[in-house]
Amino acid sequence: RLTRFMEALEHISGNIDKIYKQLTKSSRHPLGGSAYLNLENEEEPFLHGIKYSAMPPTKRFRDMEQLSGGEKTVAALALLFSIHSYKPSPFFILDEVDAALDNLNVAKVAGFIRSKSNGLQSIVISLKDTFYHKAEAMVGVYKDFQTGCSRTLTFDLTKFEES
Amino acid sequence: RLTRFMEALEHISGNIDKIYKQLTKSSRHPLGGSAYLNLENEEEPFLHGIKYSAMPPTKRFRDMEQLSGGEKTVAALALLFSIHSYKPSPFFILDEVDAALDNLNVAKVAGFIRSKSNGLQSIVISLKDTFYHKAEAMVGVYKDFQTGCSRTLTFDLTKFEES
Amino acid sequence: GKIDRIELENFKSYKGHQVIGPFFDFTAIIGPNGSGKSNLMDAISFVLGVRTSQLRGGQLKDLIYAFDDREKEQGGRRASVKLVYRLENGTELLFTRIITGAGGSEYMIDDRVVNWDDYNARLKSLGILVKARNFLVFQGDVESIASKTPRELTVLLEQIC
Amino acid sequence: GKIDRIELENFKSYKGHQVIGPFFDFTAIIGPNGSGKSNLMDAISFVLGVRTSQLRGGQLKDLIYAFDDREKEQGGRRASVKLVYRLENGTELLFTRIITGAGGSEYMIDDRVVNWDDYNARLKSLGILVKARNFLVFQGDVESIASKTPRELTVLLEQIC
Ligand SMILES: Nc1ncnc2c1ncn2[C@@H]1O[C@H](COP(=O)(O)OP(=O)(O)OP(=O)(O)O)[C@@H](O)[C@H]1O
Numbered sequence: 001r002l003t004r005f006m007e008a009l010e011h012i013s014g015n016i017d018k019i020y021k022q023l024t025k026s027s028r029h030p031l032g033g034s035a036y037l038n039l040e041n042e043e044e045p046f047l048h049g050i051k052y053s054a055m056p057p058t059k060r061f062r063d064m065e066q067l068s069g070g071e072k073t074v075a076a077l078a079l080l081f082s083i084h085s086y087k088p089s090p091f092f093i094l095d096e097v098d099a100a101l102d103n104l105n106v107a108k109v110a111g112f113i114r115s116k117s118n119g120l121q122s123i124v125i126s127l128k129d130t131f132y133h134k135a136e137a138m139v140g141v142y143k144d145f146q147t148g149c150s151r152t153l154t155f156d157l158t159k160f161e162e163s
Numbered sequence: 164r165l166t167r168f169m170e171a172l173e174h175i176s177g178n179i180d181k182i183y184k185q186l187t188k189s190s191r192h193p194l195g196g197s198a199y200l201n202l203e204n205e206e207e208p209f210l211h212g213i214k215y216s217a218m219p220p221t222k223r224f225r226d227m228e229q230l231s232g233g234e235k236t237v238a239a240l241a242l243l244f245s246i247h248s249y250k251p252s253p254f255f256i257l258d259e260v261d262a263a264l265d266n267l268n269v270a271k272v273a274g275f276i277r278s279k280s281n282g283l284q285s286i287v288i289s290l291k292d293t294f295y296h297k298a299e300a301m302v303g304v305y306k307d308f309q310t311g312c313s314r315t316l317t318f319d320l321t322k323f324e325e326s
Numbered sequence: 327g328k329i330d331r332i333e334l335e336n337f338k339s340y341k342g343h344q345v346i347g348p349f350f351d352f353t354a355i356i357g358p359n360g361s362g363k364s365n366l367m368d369a370i371s372f373v374l375g376v377r378t379s380q381l382r383g384g385q386l387k388d389l390i391y392a393f394d395d396r397e398k399e400q401g402g403r404r405a406s407v408k409l410v411y412r413l414e415n416g417t418e419l420l421f422t423r424i425i426t427g428a429g430g431s432e433y434m435i436d437d438r439v440v441n442w443d444d445y446n447a448r449l450k451s452l453g454i455l456v457k458a459r460n461f462l463v464f465q466g467d468v469e470s471i472a473s474k475t476p477r478e479l480t481v482l483l484e485q486i487c
Numbered sequence: 488g489k490i491d492r493i494e495l496e497n498f499k500s501y502k503g504h505q506v507i508g509p510f511f512d513f514t515a516i517i518g519p520n521g522s523g524k525s526n527l528m529d530a531i532s533f534v535l536g537v538r539t540s541q542l543r544g545g546q547l548k549d550l551i552y553a554f555d556d557r558e559k560e561q562g563g564r565r566a567s568v569k570l571v572y573r574l575e576n577g578t579e580l581l582f583t584r585i586i587t588g589a590g591g592s593e594y595m596i597d598d599r600v601v602n603w604d605d606y607n608a609r610l611k612s613l614g615i616l617v618k619a620r621n622f623l624v625f626q627g628d629v630e631s632i633a634s635k636t637p638r639e640l641t642v643l644l645e646q647i648c
Pocket residue numbers: 222224229230231232233234263337338339340357358359360361362363364365366388389390391392393465
C-alpha cells in the first residue's frame with residue numbers, strides 16, 4: 001500500500017510542474033510559473049498530508065490561499081490533469097471550469113485540452129465561445145418551448161475551416 | 164423585535180417577486196418567473212426559518228435545489244436586491260457575480276443595475292464585457308511588470324456615445 | 327476507446343427517448359442557463375454508477391423526467407441511460423443503467439442484466455475508476471480542488487492507487 | 488451620498504500611495520486574473536471595518552503590501568486605506584483605517600482619530616450597516632445566497648432589522 005502510494009506521488013509531483021508551466025507560460029513569461037507537491041511528514045505519509053504549492057509567473061508567495069479566483073482555478077486544473085496522468089481514464093468531463101478565468105486563461109486551457117485530445121477524449125461544458133472554437137464537435141442544448149423539456153443538436157465542426 | 168422582523172419580512176416578500184420578474188422576463192416570457200418567501204412557522208418565526216422559492220418562467224418545480232447554476236445566481240441576486248431595498252445602503256459592490264450567467268442573463272442583470280443607479284451607486288467587478296458596456300466609468304486594473312504590483316486607470320465612459 | 331453516444335430515456339429534463347452524440351475527441355457542450363447541459367453530465371455520471379447525491383438528486387426518482395411537482399409524486403415511472411462505448415478495435419460496448427418502476431436501479435452490459443460488481447469491474451478494466459472520479463469535474467467544484475487540505479489530498483491520491 | 492475615490496497606502500498588491508477613482512453611479516472594474524480587482528473590493532471592505540478573515544487574510548499584517556514571503560515577516564510595516572465619501576450637499580467626508588507598525592488598527596474620521604464605536608455609528612448614520620453586509624457580495628459567494636437554509640435566512644433578516 002505504501003509503495004503504491006509513493007509511486008503515485010512520485011509520478012504526479014514529477015508531472016505537475018510541467019503541466020502548470022504549460023498552462024501559465026506566455027510571451028511575457030516564457031518559463032511559466034512553478035508548482036510542486038510536498039509530503040508534510042516523510043515517515044508517516046498517511047497520517048499527515050500532502051502540501052500543494054503553486055506560484056504564478058509574477059508571484060513570489062507560497063501560500064495558496066493568497067491566490068486570486070482565476071489563479072486558483074488554473075492551479076486546480078494543473079493538479080487535476082497531473083493526477084489523471086497517473087491512472088488515465090479514456091475520457092474527461094469538465095462542467096464550466098472556465099467560470100473564473102479571463103479570456104487569456106480560457107484560451108490557454110482550451111489549447112491545452114486540444115493538445116491532449118489524441119488518446120484522451122474531452123467533453124467540456126462552457127458558456128464561453130473560446131472553448132467551442134477549439135473543439136471538433138459541438139452539442140447545442142436548448143429547451144423545447146412547447147414541452148419545456150431539453151433537446152440537443154450536434155454539429156461536426158471539423159467540416160468547417162480549422163479553428 | 165418581533166414587529167420589526169415581521170415588518171422587514173413583509174417589505175421584502177412584497178418586493179422579491181417584482182424584482183425576480185424584472186430579472187427573468189424576456190420577449191418569449193413577458194411575465195417572467197415567480198419568487199416568494201414563506202415563514203415555516205407563523206407562531207415562532209425565530210425558532211424556525213424562512214423558505215425562499217423561485218421558479219424560472221418555464222419551470223414548474225418549487226425545489227430550489229433543482230435549479231441550474233445560472234438559475235440559482237439569478238434567484239440569489241433577486242433575494243439580495245430585495246433585502247437591500249428594505250434598508251438601502253448608498254452603494255453596492257459585486258465581485259464576479261456573473262460567473263455562471265449566460266450572455267442573455269448578464270445583459271438582464273447589467274440592465275437592472277443600470278436602471279437602479281440613480282440613488283444607488285454600484286461598483287461591479289466582471290470579466291465579461293457586457294457589464295462595462297452598460298457602465299458609466301471603468302477602472303482598469305493591471306500588474307506593473309517591473310514591480311509586480313497592481314495599478315489602475317480610470318476611464319469616463321460617458322464621454323463616448325451612449326451604450 | 328471512447329464514448330460514441332448516449333441514449334436517454336426520461337432522464338431529468340430530457341423527456342422521452344433521445345440520442346445524444348456522436349461525441350468526438352474534443353466536444354464542447356453549449357446552451358443557455360437552465361437548458362440541460364449539466365443534466366447531460368449527470369446522465370453520463372449516472373450510467374457509470376456515480377451516487378445520486380452527486381447528481382443533485384435526493385433519491386433515484388428525482389432523476390426521472392417529470393413535468394411538474396405533482397407528476398414527480400406519481401409512482402411507476404421509469405428512466406434509463408445507455409452509454410455506447412467504442413473500443414479501440416471499433417466494436418461497440420453498451421453500458422445501461424435503469425431506474426425501475428419500483429425505484430431501484432438495474433445494470434446491463436450489452437443488453438444482459440449484470441450486478442453492480444461485474445459492471446464496475448468491466449468499467450475498471452477500461453480505466454474508468456468511478457470511485458476516484460478523477461475524470462469528472464462537476465459545476466462549481468474546480469476551485470475547491472486547489473483549496474483541499476493536505477489530509478484531503480492524501481485521501482484523493484489513495485483512491486487512485 | 489456616494490464613494491468618490493479611495494486612497495491606498497501599501498494595501499495588499501497595491502504598493503506605495505495610489506489614488507483610485509473617481510467612482511461614478513455605475514462603475515465596472517475589469518482586468519486580467521490576479522491583477523488586483525478583488526483586492527480593491529477588500530480595500531473598501533477593510534476601510535468600512537469588515538473583519539480580516541473575510542478579506543482572505545489571516546491577520547492584519549497579511550493585508551500589508553509585501554514583495555515576497557520574506558518581506559512579509561518583517562515588522563514595523565504600515566498600510567492604510569482612506570475612503571472619500573461625497574455627501575448629498577457636496578462636502579467630502581473622509582474615513583481612514585490604518586494598520587499600525589505594531590499590527591493593530593486605527594480609525595479616523597476627517598483626519599481625527601476616533602474609536603471603532605464612533606466610526607461605526609457614523610457609517611450607520613449614512614445607511615452603511617457593516618455587520619449585515621447586505622451591500623457586499625464577495626467573489627464566489629453569490630450562488631450560496633440562494634442555497635441558504637430557512638434558519639440562515641432568518642438570521643440574515645434579523646441583522647438588518
Ligand atoms: N427530473 C426532472 N424532470 C424535469 N426537469 C428537471 C428534472 N431535474 C432537473 N430538471 C430541470 O433541469 C434544469 C437544470 O438543468 P441544468 O442544471 O442541466 O442546466 P444547465 O444547462 O447546466 O444550466 P447552467 O448554465 O445555468 O448551469 C432545472 O431547471 C430543473 O428544473
